[in-house]
Amino acid sequence: MDLTLVIPAPARFRDRLEETVDYRTAFAAARRVLEGPPRRTLEFLADAVALALARLPRVVTATVRVTKLAPPLTPGAVSSVEISRSA
Secondary structure, eight states, X not given: OEEEEEOOOXXXXXXXXXXXXXXXXXXXXXXXXXXXXXXXXXXXXXXXXXXXXXXXXXXXXXXXXXXXXXXXXXXTOEEEEEEEEEO
16 A cells, blocks of 8 residues: 655745654554455545545645555456545
C-alpha cells in the first residue's frame, strides 16, 4: 500500500512540525481500516483508507494505491488500484 498526502504548502517551509502531517496518526488511521472488517475488493479497501486519511488535520487530498501481488485469477500478474479523496 502506498499513501500520498497533499497538504497546503506555506510560502516557505521552516522545518516545523506544525507545518506537516503527523505520520504516526496517518499510519494509525490506515491501520484501523486494515484491521477492521474484511473488504472483498481492492477498490473498497483503497477508498476506505483514503477517506480516513482525508479526514486528518492539514490533509487536502489523500491518494491510496493498493497492490495485490499474484492475484488468483492471473498467476504471475499484479493488480493494483489507486483512489484519491479530498477533505
